[in-house]
Amino acid sequence: QETIKVGILHSLSGTMAISETTLKDVMLMLIDEQNKKGGVLGKKLEAVVVDPASNWPLFAEKARELIAKDKVSAVFGCWTSVSRKSVLPVFKELNSILFYPVQYEGEESERNVFYTGAAPNQQAIPAVDYLAKEEKVQRWVLAGTDYVYPRTTNKVLEAYLKSKGVKAEDIMINYTPFGHSDWQTIVSDIKKFGSAGKKTAVVSTINGDANVPFYKELGNQGIKATDIPVVAFSVGEEELAGIDTKPLLGHLAAWNYFQSVKTPENEAFIKQWKAYKKNEKAVTNDPMEAHVIGFAMWVKAVEKAKSFDPDKVIDALPGIEAPNLTGGVSKMLPNHHITKPVLIGEIKADGQFDVVSKTGLVAGDAWSKELDGSKDLIGDWVEKKCGNFNVKTGKCGGA
Amino acid sequence: MLSVDAIDLHYGAAQALRRVSVTAEIGKVTCVMGRNGVGKTSLMRAIVGHQAISGGKISFGGEDISKLRSEDRARAGIAYVPQGREVFPLLSVKENLETGYAPLPRKERYVPSELFDLFPVLKSMLGRRGGDLSGGQQQQLAIARALVTRPKLLVLDEPTEGIQPSIIKDIGRAIDYLRSKGDMAIVLVEQYFDFARDLADTMFVMERGEVVLSGPMAELDANQVQRLIQV
Amino acid sequence: MIALATLLALQPSAASAQGSPQAADEAFTRLGADSFSDTNRAIEILIANAHPQAAIIIEALADGRLLAGGGAVVVKTKDGKLLDARTGAALASEPPGLGAVRLNNGVRRNIQAALGGLGLLNPDAGKRIAAAEAVFKSRDVSVLPVLETAIGKETDTRAKAALRQAQAAILIAKADAPPFDRLAAVDVLRERGDQDALATLRSLPGDATSALKDAQARAITDIEGKLALWRTAQNLWYGLSLGSVLLLAAIGLAITFGVMGVINMAHGEMVMLGAYTTFIVQEVIRTRFPGLFDYSLAIALPLAFLVAALVGIAIERGVIRFLYGRPLETLLATWGISLILQQAVRTAFGPTNREVGAPAFMSGAFDLGGLAITWNRLWIIVFAALVFGALLAILKLTPIGLQMRAVTQNRRMASAMGIRTGRVDALTFGLGSGVAGLAGVALSQIDNVSPNLGQSYIIDSFMVVVFGGVGNLWGTLVGAMTLGIANKLLEPYAGAVLGKIALLVFIILFIQKRPRGLFAQKGRAVEA
Amino acid sequence: MNASVPGALTSSLLYLDGVSVSFDGFKAIRGLSLTIEPGEMRAIIGPNGAGKTTMMDIITGKTRPDVGTVMFGGSVDLTKLDEAAIANLGIGRKFQKPTVFDFHSIEDNILLALKSKRTVARTLFWKTAAADAKRIDDILGIIKLGDARDRLAGSLSHGQKQWLEIGMLLAQDPKLLLVDEPAAGMTDGETAETATLLKEIAKDHSVIVVEHDMGFIRELGVKVTVLHEGSVLAEGPLDQVSANERVVEVYLGR
Amino acid sequence: MITRFLIQGMDKRGLVFLAVLAVLAVLVPLANLLLPPGSLLHVPTSTMSLWGKYLCYALLAISLDLVWGYCGILSLGHGAFFALGGYAMGMYLMRQIGSRGTYGNPILPDFMVFLNWSELPWYWYGFSSFPFAMLMVLAVPGLLAFVFGWFAFRSRVTGVYLSIITQALTYALLLAFFRNDMGFGGNNGLTDFKEIVGFNVQAQSTRAALFSMTCVMLIAGFLIARGIVSSKLGKVVIAIRDAESRTRFLGYRVDRFKLFVFTVSACMAGVAGALYVPQVGIINPSEFAPANSIETVIWVAVGGRGTLVGAALGAVVVNYAKTVFTSGFMAPYWLFALGALFVFVTLFMPKGILGTAQDWWARRKAPPKPSPAAEPAPAE
Ligand SMILES: Nc1ncnc2c1ncn2[C@@H]1O[C@H](COP(=O)(O)OP(=O)(O)OP(=O)(O)O)[C@@H](O)[C@H]1O
Ligand SMILES: Nc1ncnc2c1ncn2[C@@H]1O[C@H](COP(=O)(O)OP(=O)(O)OP(=O)(O)O)[C@@H](O)[C@H]1O
Numbered sequence A: 001q002e003t004i005k006v007g008i009l010h011s012l013s014g015t016m017a018i019s020e021t022t023l024k025d026v027m028l029m030l031i032d033e034q035n036k037k038g039g040v041l042g043k044k045l046e047a048v049v050v051d052p053a054s055n056w057p058l059f060a061e062k063a064r065e066l067i068a069k070d071k072v073s074a075v076f077g078c079w080t081s082v083s084r085k086s087v088l089p090v091f092k093e094l095n096s097i098l099f100y101p102v103q104y105e106g107e108e109s110e111r112n113v114f115y116t117g118a119a120p121n122q123q124a125i126p127a128v129d130y131l132a133k134e135e136k137v138q139r140w141v142l143a144g145t146d147y148v149y150p151r152t153t154n155k156v157l158e159a160y161l162k163s164k165g166v167k168a169e170d171i172m173i174n175y176t177p178f179g180h181s182d183w184q185t186i187v188s189d190i191k192k193f194g195s196a197g198k199k200t201a202v203v204s205t206i207n208g209d210a211n212v213p214f215y216k217e218l219g220n221q222g223i224k225a226t227d228i229p230v231v232a233f234s235v236g237e238e239e240l241a242g243i244d245t246k247p248l249l250g251h252l253a254a255w256n257y258f259q260s261v262k263t264p265e266n267e268a269f270i271k272q273w274k275a276y277k278k279n280e281k282a283v284t285n286d287p288m289e290a291h292v293i294g295f296a297m298w299v300k301a302v303e304k305a306k307s308f309d310p311d312k313v314i315d316a317l318p319g320i321e322a323p324n325l326t327g328g329v330s331k332m333l334p335n336h337h338i339t340k341p342v343l344i345g346e347i348k349a350d351g352q353f354d355v356v357s358k359t360g361l362v363a364g365d366a367w368s369k370e371l372d373g374s375k376d377l378i379g380d381w382v383e384k385k386c387g388n389f390n391v392k393t394g395k396c397g398g399a
Numbered sequence B: 001m002l003s004v005d006a007i008d009l010h011y012g013a014a015q016a017l018r019r020v021s022v023t024a025e026i027g028k029v030t031c032v033m034g035r036n037g038v039g040k041t042s043l044m045r046a047i048v049g050h051q052a053i054s055g056g057k058i059s060f061g062g063e064d065i066s067k068l069r070s071e072d073r074a075r076a077g078i079a080y081v082p083q084g085r086e087v088f089p090l091l092s093v094k095e096n097l098e099t100g101y102a103p104l105p106r107k108e109r110y111v112p113s114e115l116f117d118l119f120p121v122l123k124s125m126l127g128r129r130g131g132d133l134s135g136g137q138q139q140q141l142a143i144a145r146a147l148v149t150r151p152k153l154l155v156l157d158e159p160t161e162g163i164q165p166s167i168i169k170d171i172g173r174a175i176d177y178l179r180s181k182g183d184m185a186i187v188l189v190e191q192y193f194d195f196a197r198d199l200a201d202t203m204f205v206m207e208r209g210e211v212v213l214s215g216p217m218a219e220l221d222a223n224q225v226q227r228l229i230q231v
Numbered sequence C: 001m002i003a004l005a006t007l008l009a010l011q012p013s014a015a016s017a018q019g020s021p022q023a024a025d026e027a028f029t030r031l032g033a034d035s036f037s038d039t040n041r042a043i044e045i046l047i048a049n050a051h052p053q054a055a056i057i058i059e060a061l062a063d064g065r066l067l068a069g070g071g072a073v074v075v076k077t078k079d080g081k082l083l084d085a086r087t088g089a090a091l092a093s094e095p096p097g098l099g100a101v102r103l104n105n106g107v108r109r110n111i112q113a114a115l116g117g118l119g120l121l122n123p124d125a126g127k128r129i130a131a132a133e134a135v136f137k138s139r140d141v142s143v144l145p146v147l148e149t150a151i152g153k154e155t156d157t158r159a160k161a162a163l164r165q166a167q168a169a170i171l172i173a174k175a176d177a178p179p180f181d182r183l184a185a186v187d188v189l190r191e192r193g194d195q196d197a198l199a200t201l202r203s204l205p206g207d208a209t210s211a212l213k214d215a216q217a218r219a220i221t222d223i224e225g226k227l228a229l230w231r232t233a234q235n236l237w238y239g240l241s242l243g244s245v246l247l248l249a250a251i252g253l254a255i256t257f258g259v260m261g262v263i264n265m266a267h268g269e270m271v272m273l274g275a276y277t278t279f280i281v282q283e284v285i286r287t288r289f290p291g292l293f294d295y296s297l298a299i300a301l302p303l304a305f306l307v308a309a310l311v312g313i314a315i316e317r318g319v320i321r322f323l324y325g326r327p328l329e330t331l332l333a334t335w336g337i338s339l340i341l342q343q344a345v346r347t348a349f350g351p352t353n354r355e356v357g358a359p360a361f362m363s364g365a366f367d368l369g370g371l372a373i374t375w376n377r378l379w380i381i382v383f384a385a386l387v388f389g390a391l392l393a394i395l396k397l398t399p400i401g402l403q404m405r406a407v408t409q410n411r412r413m414a415s416a417m418g419i420r421t422g423r424v425d426a427l428t429f430g431l432g433s434g435v436a437g438l439a440g441v442a443l444s445q446i447d448n449v450s451p452n453l454g455q456s457y458i459i460d461s462f463m464v465v466v467f468g469g470v471g472n473l474w475g476t477l478v479g480a481m482t483l484g485i486a487n488k489l490l491e492p493y494a495g496a497v498l499g500k501i502a503l504l505v506f507i508i509l510f511i512q513k514r515p516r517g518l519f520a521q522k523g524r525a526v527e528a
Numbered sequence D: 001m002n003a004s005v006p007g008a009l010t011s012s013l014l015y016l017d018g019v020s021v022s023f024d025g026f027k028a029i030r031g032l033s034l035t036i037e038p039g040e041m042r043a044i045i046g047p048n049g050a051g052k053t054t055m056m057d058i059i060t061g062k063t064r065p066d067v068g069t070v071m072f073g074g075s076v077d078l079t080k081l082d083e084a085a086i087a088n089l090g091i092g093r094k095f096q097k098p099t100v101f102d103f104h105s106i107e108d109n110i111l112l113a114l115k116s117k118r119t120v121a122r123t124l125f126w127k128t129a130a131a132d133a134k135r136i137d138d139i140l141g142i143i144k145l146g147d148a149r150d151r152l153a154g155s156l157s158h159g160q161k162q163w164l165e166i167g168m169l170l171a172q173d174p175k176l177l178l179v180d181e182p183a184a185g186m187t188d189g190e191t192a193e194t195a196t197l198l199k200e201i202a203k204d205h206s207v208i209v210v211e212h213d214m215g216f217i218r219e220l221g222v223k224v225t226v227l228h229e230g231s232v233l234a235e236g237p238l239d240q241v242s243a244n245e246r247v248v249e250v251y252l253g254r
Numbered sequence E: 001m002i003t004r005f006l007i008q009g010m011d012k013r014g015l016v017f018l019a020v021l022a023v024l025a026v027l028v029p030l031a032n033l034l035l036p037p038g039s040l041l042h043v044p045t046s047t048m049s050l051w052g053k054y055l056c057y058a059l060l061a062i063s064l065d066l067v068w069g070y071c072g073i074l075s076l077g078h079g080a081f082f083a084l085g086g087y088a089m090g091m092y093l094m095r096q097i098g099s100r101g102t103y104g105n106p107i108l109p110d111f112m113v114f115l116n117w118s119e120l121p122w123y124w125y126g127f128s129s130f131p132f133a134m135l136m137v138l139a140v141p142g143l144l145a146f147v148f149g150w151f152a153f154r155s156r157v158t159g160v161y162l163s164i165i166t167q168a169l170t171y172a173l174l175l176a177f178f179r180n181d182m183g184f185g186g187n188n189g190l191t192d193f194k195e196i197v198g199f200n201v202q203a204q205s206t207r208a209a210l211f212s213m214t215c216v217m218l219i220a221g222f223l224i225a226r227g228i229v230s231s232k233l234g235k236v237v238i239a240i241r242d243a244e245s246r247t248r249f250l251g252y253r254v255d256r257f258k259l260f261v262f263t264v265s266a267c268m269a270g271v272a273g274a275l276y277v278p279q280v281g282i283i284n285p286s287e288f289a290p291a292n293s294i295e296t297v298i299w300v301a302v303g304g305r306g307t308l309v310g311a312a313l314g315a316v317v318v319n320y321a322k323t324v325f326t327s328g329f330m331a332p333y334w335l336f337a338l339g340a341l342f343v344f345v346t347l348f349m350p351k352g353i354l355g356t357a358q359d360w361w362a363r364r365k366a367p368p369k370p371s372p373a374a375e376p377a378p379a380e
């Protein structure tokens, strides 16, 4: 019987393997499960796994291979923005579909890409609002790894905080290189910044490997969440699995999903995942949920279009709804981003998060309202057939 | 003591030794002579195990050592003073000498004081790095280092090269002394005919990888030898 | 802020005063409401009404032992018994639908403040100091009376000082306190002289008299001046600490690369193996012998050394020994080996970080004058020094050390001297690898334990060894410390990224001045 | 040769005065003074460690003296120049330990040494002229390695490398040749031949030879300088210095 | 003079290599453009792009072999020159986007608009001109190599010390280019290219042309490198590799020779990078990663150091292996395979693929010339 191929483009080696490998596994599980349900349009799905090895040119090469050689119907993949940027031209040229499951800096809406992770407005801003309201935070440290996602997020946040009346001297911005491991100076700077008599919080866009030593240093220097809370956008259950979380009690993370959310959907998913991994300690996290949603949406769109043809599926996708695991129903928007709730969680001693706040569904903005260059832009692939439509000039193609 | 039996030796495809046979007795000095590039050093390397032979057999004290590793030959009592000195450049003179302790039992691990009588300069330079020494000083160190191991067979490849005349005489006397002690066989490669003639009990002359003349020194015709090593 | 006006009543001796039962009812309803603001309010009510169970309930709440559900509020004691929160009576059976009352940072802060007030008269001096610290941070005016009583009774000097500081923190912000007391409070805070004192001083409200403001300003400059000095010292300490990490990471390489000349790209993976050994040891201890946890690192050290050394020996015997005299090819082979080891660990342990915990003696920090010193960093410095000393002794004082150096300088001649070169090579590589394994144990305390661990140290390690001067152990020490300290002194000015770039440029320029590293070997011997 | 260079400070080709150098406190050369006239051949002898090789290191720029004057051709201060510049002035050297280019053929070793402009552009677009080829052939003949011209220099025996070094020195055609122990490792016959060769060269070059082989020195028949502990102990014809008590004591022995 | 320079010392191996490249340069694009996709001989565009990438790496490998194999300079930072050439090309391609960017700004590239930059930084001037950009492709890596080498070679930094500072150089550039403030697009790099000299970069015909161009540049690079190493300068450079100070005593100014070779090599690496970028579609700071440069060294070692053709072969073999290993059932375990390949080559092919093949060939045909024994290892 003929099968339909689905590409999985996640790094299984190199620096990003640490994050991306589980996403490959979750995709395999979802495809497996779909096949047990009889596949899609009566055809079985077949996963094609490749390893782009955390190497950006290799991402492009592998994307081309998946689409041109393996003839996959859709690809689920990428983590870092640069890997997405690297495969973008390939997806455009060969006209295929990419589901991208990770929070990112926004400023993009492409016909061939569906963004199931959070846009900045679905993560950063609600988190800051929570801290300002619940913890009465008045002074902010924006600490991040020196690359585009943190820079952008911090730009958006800086503009936002200033619009809320926070003074420039109450914002400290700090960047560190990838894999930064000696946090002594920075943590003590944060401590110092936090001792100015105003309630202070850290908004962390520190990425990947650098987080563990950062949190270890926080713990050792005795910065408690009750003194200076840290809210992170890139630290989830998986990252915490590598740290002793007892000293980190109460520090926060903002995501659209936490494993600890008690809904029947989520509990079923966690059970399935643990069974699939044959590991009682296996954890779930936000980008995994994004793939769950994305995959469900793709299946529905294919069924709606009654075809695997990318063009038809791309057209069918906006408007498709799929339940998320936190008890709502997410919807694919015309800008190829989805609606998601924003959850704030506090770290618990067992490495899980205690959800302390949850919003309703927030629609993902492809273009940030806080940035001058993009405040008038929208993505609309339904009406305008355009990813960067300028509402002021009424023209497609930016400014 | 040492018996080299019809050995061949190749560098890649080039043959450097052809069926060379040499013997050395305890209490005797065996001298090997020959022009540049005839294979003297190659023969010494074969004896100490630095170069594998491709035919023949080398035995030492009655045992076949052809297949032994260099270090095991050293432990069996073969010491080597190579051409080109090869002292350990970054080790001090003292440490260079101490490398000779390796094959010795613990209680014999000391530098015999006669060595410093023989090469007084070494005593004054114990702390200097071997590589910093002058050429002749290095040569003296190389000989002393070999003697630290209390060998049964001492292999000397041009030990007088670069050494001042007075010390050459001392080395001659030392070799004489070592022979007279009667517990060691000595194989000496030498270019100075006079020096060799004075010391040698047995002489082997080589030409193009082969032994062309050999015998007890007393029975050899000095002129014939000299002719062979002439250009 | 929580009203603690009648806090004295909470003392068992004065347990007669009772609040209104309605208020208590409200508190218990709120505790069951699963909302942070309700929980906060409940704490306030319990304290305000001096509920006899308040201390027990709040402590339970802090520990996550307060359960609520279906109208019941239950305290679970530390030994697992269930008590009715209201009465303290033991419960026969567990009421259905109980869940822990949840906390967030706001609630936690309130609890701390409340417990601070409650702990001021605790018989344990340590607890009193902790309580005083909590009050110092919360600056809760309502605690003042208790605080004063406590100061009156206090005999322990350290506790007394802490209580005075807490009192000062409250007084300075208390507009209606006697001006003289407030001035005295400024002095007490100046005396304390740390970052928190500064914060407290800065929080002086705008209503203050000019005299008070002057005193405050002076105290602040005073403290800031002192802190600036301490900060330099602190940066030096950080530098030392980073330097010791670099030293640990590099020192094994100083053997395999520096002494043996093997361009050992798999060095980082040896460090990684050490870290994973630590992980396994802790895993076994966690599941089998939880009591040994504090000794886990001591147990891991020899094992990590052994594991890394054995793998090192296997690599040397299996691959490297065929490559002597071809140093550059060792780069190719060890790069291959490093890929294999990384993937092997990834396959065996998964790609994600593994948790390595800190034993009690390595957690937390203490103050030394104005220096905040974290225990783990201190131990790492000590450990690095010990490893360095031991290695130096092995290399310089033992016969095997001499043989190692002889073998690397001239392998064939060494064998002609009767040195067992094969064994020495294996031992040397094993030693270098084993030391890398030891480094892994230490690094597991401050960094990720993941398959990428080794990669993140390999470049720095080579920089250190080369910067210090290849083949010189002292060079590695001084190189590591120089780079560590330079990095930490640059960082506050340039930031972490530019600081690192500046450091790399510094290395490039420095090598121009000293083309053979910091501790260059000179003279003929080097060229020979 | 160029004794009449305007501004020359001395008429000597090589002029060392008051040169001292020490290594970590050890004085290897102390107040050494020496002059070599154009066209002169000088033999230098002296105990091991007397400083003979170090002296050549100083002349060729490998070692910088702590104090002292080193002048070449009357006006060039050698202590200010690097090795390449000194070599290009016309000072060639044979090393005590033979150092040749192991991975080049014997012929290429000679070619690299052959007198020519040493600029990047010249070497990049170099074409071996007939005269050059002939010169290489001649030298290969002299050092008796003509048959082995294509062999890699690394595969030569110790003595053969000595010869190759001598050949390279000839190819350089320098004004001043510094020859460190040319006869070491050579048979008596070869030693004699080397002496003849050097005498031939000395007809139109200046030469400094260091040797421990008294037969060889005698053969050369030139003025001898005896170095001891870094300075000149005696100077004169060989017979005269060999009669010197001190020289016998520290060097020749009894 | 030039032709003699280019053909001197050309051996059979080199001729075969050139012939293969010439054939590829012509036939592959034709097979891609003219033959229908179904045809047996049709070369799919993806295969052609892939091989275009390999050939860029091959040029990089040749440039490294020139300095390492012949001059003994183990550069662990050659990726920097490659990346700089790539960035120069990337900047040209960015400027070609014009107002077709997402924000539609005719002057500023998207990432600048997005960072609220109001004007083009000065160092972006001129890059809209193709000739200028091509000049920069050579000049930027060349100049960096020249300045860096000028200091390092004069100070006589050699061996591992040189290797490590080249690594420090590329590492510093990596960190610098990561910074958004540098004006090169930070981590996301330069991407979303549209046109090159007026042709759509994505178009099949453009890809074919780029492929041919890569072959041509590889031929040119090889000829230049071959010319250099078989000239007398090549012999000097090998002499420097094996006995640097001896070379100095012969009167050669070692620093200048090294500087020449290093600079030429850097320019060549820059060209490789420039050809790479339009074919891959992105340039990002990770091209500066020290690991990339180390990998390049490994290609050369695998193929055969000091053989030029071997270096190119090594680049293609390793990268082809990567392509194959990272797909299919091997994907989770491919590092085992690649690692084992490296270990295997070192142990059993000590002179690399080409060197070993050559030995084997020679042994079959004629008894070998004696080679220096293990004792005098070439200086590094
Ligand atoms: N770099 C150095 N460090 C320490 N001592 C040195 C150094 N270089 C030379 N020496 C010492 O300086 C002295 C002179 O050495 P030099 O090589 O010039 O002697 P020489 O006269 O050439 O001896 P030989 O006849 O043995 O070759 C020796 O004692 C040597 O040990
Ligand atoms: N490593 C080597 N590789 C190839 N050939 C070599 C090697 N070493 C020596 N030979 C050749 O082998 C032959 C014998 O060399 P050997 O060194 O034994 O000569 P020798 O008699 O010691 O000469 P000398 O008096 O010059 O020291 C020579 O022709 C030499 O060129």
Ligand SMILES: NC(N)=O
Binding pocket: A079, A080, A081, A082, A102, A103, A104, A105, A149
């Ligand atoms: N999109 C990110 N997190 O790079």
Ligand SMILES: [Mg+2]
Binding pocket: B040, B041, B042, B083, D157, D158, D159
């Ligand atoms: Mg010999």
Ligand SMILES: [Mg+2]
Binding pocket: B134, B135, B136, D052, D053, D054, D096, D180
């Ligand atoms: Mg000398």
